[in-house]
Amino acid sequence: MKVLIWILGLIPVAGAFIVVNRIEPYILGLPSIVFWATAWLIFTSVFLSITNILLDKQEGSK
Amino acid sequence: MNSAIFILTGTFLLAFYLGIRARKGQEMKLEEWAVGGRNFGPIIMFVLMAGEIFTTYVFLGGSGGAYRMGGPIIYIFNAFCYIVPFWILPPIWRYAKKHHVLTQSDFFSKKYDSKPLGLLVAMVGVVSMIPYIVLQLKGLKIIVSETSYGLISPNLAVFIGVVAVTIFVTLSGIHGSASTAILKDILLLVVILFLGIYLPYHYHGGIQPMFETLETAKPGFLLIPDEGYSISWYISTCLTIGLGQYMWPQVFGASLSSKNERMLRQNAAILPLYQIILVFIIFIGFTALLQIPNLQGADTDLALFKIVKATFDPWVVGVIGGAGILTALVPCSMLLLTASTILSKNIYKAVKPDTSDEQIGRLTRIFVPIVALVSLFFTFYGGNSIIALLIMAYSFVLQLFPPLFCSLWKKNPVTKTGAFAGIIAGVIMVAYVTLSSATMGTFFPKAPQFIKDLDIGIAAIVVNVVVMLAFSAITKTSVKVETEAEENVV
Incomplete structure (x- = not known):
């Protein structure tokens, strides 16, 4: 559980610092570079929310 | 009108x-x-x-x-x-x-x-x-x-x-x-x-x-x-x-x-x-x-x-x-x-x-x-221009991060003197660089391009951490010596 929490919490860091430095293909009207950065806003939010729930459960089970 | x-x-x-x-x-x-x-x-x-x-x-x-x-x-x-x-x-x-x-x-x-x-x-x-x-x-x-x-x-x-x-x-x-x-x-x-x-x-x-x-x-x-x-x-x-x-x-x-x-x-x-x-x-x-x-x-x-x-x-x-x-x-x-x-x-x-x-x-x-x-x-x-100003201020407050982060550890390796010295070193560096409008390239003209492009806040934080740890190491031993000396007196 603890490992899972760490992995889920740290994946967004990788997402934040990786840059897809290219224009093509356009995804949803956005160049890849802009789309990647935007998509990670959503993914980060999802990952952190899940981590938050897991942390809550962990604290509850203590 | x-x-x-x-x-x-x-x-x-x-x-x-x-x-x-x-x-x-x-x-x-x-x-x-x-x-x-x-x-x-x-x-x-x-x-x-x-x-x-x-x-x-x-x-x-x-x-x-x-x-x-x-x-x-x-x-x-x-x-x-x-x-x-x-x-x-x-x-x-x-x-x-x-x-x-x-x-x-x-x-x-x-x-x-x-x-x-x-x-x-x-x-x-x-x-x-x-x-x-x-x-x-x-x-x-x-x-x-x-x-x-x-x-x-x-x-x-x-x-x-x-x-x-x-x-x-x-x-x-x-x-x-x-x-x-x-x-x-x-x-x-x-x-x-x-x-x-x-x-x-x-x-x-x-x-x-x-x-x-x-x-x-x-x-x-x-x-x-x-x-x-x-x-x-x-x-x-x-x-x-x-x-x-x-x-x-x-x-x-x-x-x-x-x-x-x-x-x-x-x-x-x-x-x-x-x-x-x-x-x-x-x-x-x-x-x-x-x-x-x-x-x-x-x-x-x-x-x-x-x-x-x-x-x-x-x-x-x-x-x-x-x-x-x-x-x-x-x-x-x-x-x-x-x-x-x-x-x-x-x-x-x-x-x-x-x-x-x-x-x-x-x-x-x-x-x-x-x-x-x-x-x-x-x-x-x-x-x-607007962004340059804000980046300078961000670099200032950033200097508080290392001592804060270390203070959250169970055994804080940093002493108060170390924290103090580190923050001051970092802030001075940011201020100097901003006032003289230098970049990393000014300090290291021969360095590879990726070092020249580094944000000055990060460069200052490295100086900050080095100074912080050095001062902490010195003051930690001197504290030990002092307590030993006191014990001897007692």
């Missing part, structure tokens, strides 16, 4: 009225004045915290940055800024609750058991907040002079704006900021979404065609280049902002008043979604670049208003300008409030410990106009 000026004045008066009226029914003790008695509901808390995103830095600097920098501007919506608080705020909050810590400066002086360190942290905070206030005022200047079609003198407008904010902050404290913040956020959300979608469709028939036109007109502009705003610039700037974001005294303080740890993490998890609004801001900047391609230097911050004026009737310009005025005044009021609270509670009281709470309360309100005047001075005097 055209309709734009009419709407601008109206918005300004409405904000002023809301700010003053917020005082009603509140007994204005310092606690109530500064932190709303710590009983703001979660929605107001969220608006106040999310409001941090919508400052003039974003409104003008974001669109101006897209115009000037191209692709690298994506750093403004990097999610890293919310991953850091997700992990570090809960332990800070836990400690603060246990030891009744109220401000960032209190936190440091308690953790390191050192009043001088608390004082230093307070001073770094205030010194950093001034460029942040100046930034808002510079933004205000631009907004007024552009949206009034040059009919209102920008300097006069900034002066009136500052007087108004000073009055409502002095009278209503944080209640004034809170009631204007809600108006501001709603107005801004509508304005940005509308412009970010309408402008690309109006001129290019869609967002993708806009990007395609841009790529044809300026091949490679949307990519991160090999030099200048390169990958190493991008990563180091994101680190500076991500690690520094919650070192701002006003942000740090706000998070301490949360009800529990869960709410803190919840906020950190939701805020990245809010940042999507920034993506629309860069659409505005890019469309402006294609339509009005000849802005240079600091004028690039005008990009948003230039395109708005070229596209819409004066009354629409007025509404957008009104939203812009609020984005400048609301953060300004919160910064004034925090800065003057720190000046009286953490600086004046540290120097004169026998000051009574009542005197502190009075003093805090006296500091509001003083801080306002100092900021006004720098607004008229300084000439930097």
